[in-house]
Amino acid sequence: MTETQPWVRLTRISVTPLILALLLFSGCNVTKTVPEGDALFAGFDVTVKGENDSSNRGAALETELSATVNPEPNASILGWRPKLGIYNAFYTEKEKGLKHWIMTKLGEPPVLFSEVDTGSISTVMSNRLHNRGYFNNTVNSSTEIKNKKAFISWTARVGEPYRLRNIKYTWHDSLQVQQAIEEVQPESLLNPGDPYDLSAMTQERIRIDGALKNRGYYFFSPDLLLYSVDTTVGNRQADVLLRIKQAASKKALKPYTLDDIYIFANYSVGDSLSVNDTIDFKGYHYIPNENYVRARHLLDGVFLEQDSLYTREDHLLTIKRLNGLSAYKFVNIDYEIDSTNTNQLDAFVYLTPALKKSLRAEAQMVSKSNNFAGPGLNVSFRNRNTFKGSELLNVEFTGSFETLTGGTGTGPAPDGVEDTGSDKLTSYELGVKTTLSIPRIVSPFNFRNLRTEFVPQTRIGLGFNFLNRVNFFQLNSYNASYGYSWRPKETLTFDVTPINLQYVRLRQTSPAFDTLLLENPYLQRSFENQFIVGSIYQLTYSTQMFEERTSQIFDRVTLDLSGNVVSALQSVAGAHKPTDDDPRTLFGDPYAQYVLFDNDFRHYLNIGKESQLVARLVTGVGYSYGNSNTMPYVKQFSIGGPNSIRAFRARSVGPGTYDIPDDLAFSYFDQTGDIRLEANLEYRFPIVGFFKGAAFVDAGNVWLLRDTYTEEGEVVRPGGKFEAKDVLNELAVGTGLGLRIDIEFFVIRLDVGIPVRVPYLPKGERFVLSEFDGSFSGENSMVLNIAIGYPF
Incomplete structure (x- = not known):
């Protein structure tokens, strides 16, 4: 049985009064603070009657006319007015104190019927209909008042529009x-x-x-x-x-062409606009010099040309491209009629530099997808103009101490199983990551300057990470990458990383972990010292930037390849054919050879002003071959956790119907696979102020493409192999509710997941919702997920 952690018990205690308070608000008399002789403006409707109207715009007109009603009734959710309930519950005539703060900051006073000028609103509606071609229209209103609640009905009668x-x-x-x-x-x-x-x-x-x-x-x-x-x-x-x-x-x-183009590359408000100190470069007047950003790097973002016709398109394109440079925080372009030719304009481009260097230290509470949590420190240095070409250099140092706070294998060990104890499931991690982003394509090939408002990027990355799982192993990881990113249009992003190098070295393993590897060949192969030498290609399509759209789409497709080029070169050189016992090596260690495909598709349906229905489907498959018989551990798929199936702890589901034995549950072990299928459906809605709510259903699992066997010929993870006919019956399913504190610049998320179906249980016993007892401990209990940001 899983032991309930103290912070979980505290959460349960603190949630109870909150629920009682919400129930109290829902039962409050909503007209409690409505003055005598007045009524609460409880609601309204607008009906457009046009029997002879052939334009079929009735529904759209009703929506448009409804938007003219002002003030609007108090916000409600399924008839419950939470902000008005808070106002009534904490109502006080005092102008200070806690009750006054809650009443004014979290509550909302009643919207009174006396505040609604039905005559003026009817006139506005009539004018709106006139603007739509209904020159002969009438708008009337009627009011029904019952129990100090007023409901207003507007009726607009129209004929055939002009x-x-x-x-x-x-x-x-x-x-x-x-x-x-x-x-x-x-x-x-x-x-x-x-x-x-x-x-x-x-x-x-x-x-x-x-x-x-x-x-x-x-x-x-x-x-x-x-x-x-x-x-x-x-x-x-x-x-x-x-x-x-x-x-x-x-x-x-009359139209104008451009004459002189002046670029003030280091401009500050109040600077003198003298052009005495000027460099002429490719037809541009570059002011004052190249001590900040060199002209040849800056001009890739300038689409204004001398003697060309002025166009708003080139003007906006130049502003957006220059705004994308890390070296600048403000960009402005002015035009003046040329003093010698009144048919031409002189352009003045003003670039205000951003702070060049910055150093930031951040203490944080690290919470990872595998349930390790603890304090961390992040120190980063940033230079926004490293080599006088607006190159962004970011050097980040990280350090953390972590301990396993929950999930599979916490609590007392079963009889006959060694109790490792939480003091042994600890981790230390140190890392450094350096990234250089260059705002142009750096390549041996000559690419034309893309005519897009988004700055193309060349990314160079180097990193090292040291991981110490106390009493288990130490892991050194080195990585280097070289890639490109560009957006030919607003909805489409290409990321190409032709060089992706990674070297993982396992060292100082404990006897207990060595025994675990010997007993589990799949895990042993996953943790081999090995190189990853390959490329990553990614395509992202998104319409989320169009906030006015009811339907928005996000789709990211990833193709990850490794080992193919090295294998081909070695084959040409006459290297031996690789086998499981004798793979080919690179600098003395084997290299991974695989192909991985992953697709993350999301659909956002906006319902009203703040409600949203989000659906996500994630599919992935990784296939190892040639020099590898398993996918590298860092490339395997997993399911569960705060951004996956929230009713199950991170990496605790699958593969397939595999039921992890107790002796592995109380050791360092994650449940991973070669195939992933995950689906999520979440309804998001407002509650009060910056408090948002969510109801969700999650489903998914991971599977193996092939079984692995022990020396005795036994399947290492029985039930883990993918069988198409059994996929739906092997999905883990969970549901739950969430609370989000959304204060614009960050989101704190609390999701409570409830298991519905557990795939590793015997057939006929997998649906466990009937066993739900509302606790956070025991088998098939609720899982509390605390995270930053939305899950997807």
Whole structure:
């Protein structure tokens, strides 16, 4: 039986009054603080009745009109008004003290019916309908008050909307801008037969302005375009005439090209704009010198060229690319008409440097996916302009002391099993990691400068890590990498690491761990001293940056290869054919040869303003061959933990239906596999203020591609091999609830997982939800996950 940790018991005690308090708030009289003669604005609805309306916009109109209701009723969840409940429960007339702070900071006063001006709101609704082409509409409201609660109903009656008949653009023939507008007219947002829509007409002005900005019309603006609408043509039709204001200035109606381009590479607010100390480089005036960032490195992010037509596209692209350089914190571009040629603009690029060097120390509580936790120290040095090319150098030193705080093998050992004790399941870790990010592609091949707003990166990494599992083993890990990252467009990111080197060396193993390796050939092969010499290719597609979208997608595909190039070269050189007992070596140690594929797909469905339904599907497979008969331990898949199946502790599930024996459960051992399948479904919703809630269901497992055997011919991990017909029956399933404290710049997450199905139990006994007793101890008990950030 697993022993309950003291901090878990404390959590159980502290949660109880919180639950009681929430129940108290839910039962409060919501009209407790509503003044006599008034009522609580409890809710409203908006109905659009248009029996003769062929545009089928009723639902969209109701949503739009509902947004005009102000103030809105108190926020509610399934009829419960938590913030109003807090306000009522802690109501006080005092202007200070704890109750006043809770009432004002966490609570919300009742929204009163007297605060709702139904007449003004009806007028606003009528105007909105007018803007949508319903020139003849009526909006009425009715109110029902019961038990000091007011519910308001608005009813809008509309007919067939006015539709566009003719759309004409009238210009002066002598204006140069006429030809430019005629060329972009085929992309117009206004089409004959469409319902009259003021917002579409406004967007059409903005579209024309944007098109002209990309054709050199720097001083043009949307308010220079005027609409004239004739609705007297009959049959609910309207003729639209678009023209330019007669008062438009001449400079707004002609295109400009660029003349001199000045780049202030070390600018601070208040600096003199003298251009005496200037370097002319490839047609640019570089000011003042190259003591900060060299011009040849900076110009990859400048897409403004002398004698080229001014375009807003090049302007924005330059700002975004330069903003992506670590050496600068502010970028601004101004334009002035050239003093000698009034048809040209001089461009002034102002770059304000960021703090070049910084040193940060951070004490932290380390909590890893394998249940090791303890204090840690992280010290990092950062140089944002290392070699005068905006190169970002980051050197990070880490140190931690960890002890196993929970999971498989904690608590008293069963009879006949040696009790290692938590004092023996401890770990010390020291590491250093150096990363150099270069804001350009550094390669023996000549690549053209990508015309994208995202800065391409070349990454060089070196690292060393020392791990000491006390009374078990020590592990040295060396790694080096060279790779590239670039985003050809906003939704797509490529990461290519053609050189990925890693060397893992196991040393100073204890007799107990040696015995464990001898008894478990699979584990022994996983911990072999070996090289990983390969490449990693990653493609990420994401639409999460489009926050206004109801549906968002994230998909990351990873291909990891190792050992193929080395094996091919050795084969050409006549090396012997590798076997399990005699693999090929590199500098005296074997190297891993495998191919690994992993895909992480997520779908975010935004429901309302703050609620969200998130689904995730993770699949992966790793296949070792040639020089390896097992995947390296650091590349194997695992299931369970705060970012996986939260009803099971980290790395405690699988492979398949394998039931870990007690003598391994109380030693250093993780349950890993070659195949991973995991699915998650989580509903996220607001509670009060920065408190958010979640309900989730997780399922998954890992499997082996092939069995391994002891010297006696017994399967090392029976039930662990992948069989397609048994996959669904071997999934671990858990559910639970979560609380998140989301204060924008970081999130503290508490998830309580409840096991539903345990795959390693005998068939017919795997569903364990009926045995749930609400405790954190014992078999099939709840699991508390404490983490930073959202799980996915």
